Amino acid sequence: MAPSHSFHVHASSSHLRWSNAIAPALRVPSGAEVHLDLPDGGGNQITRETAAAGTALSGFRMELADPCVGPVYVEGAEPGDVLKVEILDVTPSAGYAWTAVFPDFGVLKDDEEFQTPVLKIWDLQTAKEDGFIVFRESSPRIVVPFAPFLGVVGLAPEAPGELPTVPPMPETGGNIDTKYVTAGSILYLPVKVPGALLSCGDAHAAQGDGEVCGMAAEMQATTRLRLTVEKNKPWVKSPWVLTAPPPPPGMRKGEGEDKREYMCLGIDSDLREATRKAVRGVVEWLATEKGLTRVDAYMLASVAGNLKMCEVVDMPNYTIGFSIPLSIFVS
Structure with missing residues (x-):
């Protein structure tokens, strides 16, 4: 506590x-x-x-x-x-x-x-x-x-x-x-x-x-x-x-948690490598916590993930986010 x-x-x-x-x-x-x-x-x-x-x-x-x-x-x-x-x-x-x-x-x-x-x-x-x-x-x-x-x-x-x-x-x-x-x-x-x-x-x-x-x-x-x-x-x-849950008005109990995203930030001086770091992080999390093979995790990331360019100006490094919506895990 x-x-x-x-x-x-x-x-x-x-x-x-x-x-x-x-x-x-x-x-x-x-x-x-x-x-x-x-x-x-x-x-x-x-x-x-x-x-x-x-x-x-x-x-x-x-x-x-x-x-x-x-x-x-x-x-x-x-x-x-x-x-x-x-x-x-x-x-x-x-x-x-x-x-x-x-x-x-x-x-x-x-x-x-x-x-x-x-x-x-x-x-x-x-x-x-x-x-x-x-x-x-x-x-x-x-x-x-x-x-x-x-x-x-x-x-x-x-x-x-x-x-x-x-x-x-x-x-x-x-x-x-x-x-x-x-x-x-x-x-x-x-x-x-x-x-x-x-x-x-x-x-x-x-x-x-x-x-x-x-x-x-x-x-x-x-x-x-x-x-x-x-x-x-x-x-x-x-x-x-x-990410934070969405605003509560009109929301059913427990619904906010399902609308959150879990996002890995990849940071690197190379834009592509920053993206690869973010994706690799999500693949590792899906394999470790959700019991997927790494190949299945990679495919799920491609189908359900969201890529975000969070910061592209603070050189020499870029910050790229790759997230999975928690709503896809239904039980």
């Missing part, structure tokens, strides 16, 4: 590198609930005031992007284990978010028309109540579903040294920018060092699959996570996501 108390990590415990040498900001028992205060993906460099003054992008320092808060040491976590990260809540802590086009960044970074920096500010004051954020008020009015999630969730890597926070890591996650990591979802990460050393950040109010211009609706946020050490999940060699 999870402890009755929770723990808090302030945004001042932030870092801009992945390393197993960073001292823990907090130690918690397995099953603990942790609250974290998160700067936005730009390190809070962009504000309403600098946007209004027209100076927000001129002095923007890309090397300060994707700060992570942590790390959190989870007692009992050892290499070979899995850290189960339940996303309990992701809430804006400022009344705005932002999206920008930066020269030489994003899928279309080589196109001449996208070489001028442009900034958009989103109003989040009533986003939770409305269920959407407004892209444009004039006709046709354009709104985007408000779907807050964590862009960065990761564990310390096994190898010594330091890694930047912008590219996702093939095994332990990090800047996966996967929009399915919302409240109600569960992320599973392979533990490589004692204590796991979890850090997170880069909350988004909304994002499309791929995050093609390089930015989502970037926001400051608070998040609540439950961190639990699990054993005997050999297929978890990279991040896995159990």
